[in-house]
Amino acid sequence: MHELSIVENIVNTTLQFTAEHKIEKVSFLTIQVGALTGVEPPYLKLYYGDLCEGTALEGSELQIEEISPEAFCRVCGEVFNPDEHERICPGCGMNDYEILHGEELTIKELGFE
């Protein structure tokens, strides 16, 4: 499962940080997940609980901020929401564009006591 390795990455990165900063108990972790990543937030929460057991993250809350997709058309300059199935610009019908948002998968904030 795709989500499991993502959560492992997030948890490992966070645990490295807590060890370096001698943080013993994390209360929450906020991550940003772009809609174009194809990641299912409920799975992230499920695996998160399992992976946090026995670590500084045990009992902490995983907060997920979903980021809507946004693209910029290189042909006509339109900013639009790219659809997963039909990724063309609604302004000119071309598919030469740059993704601005929606591919995020990052740790935004860490709360600790």
Ligand SMILES: [Zn+2]
């Ligand atoms: Zn366009």
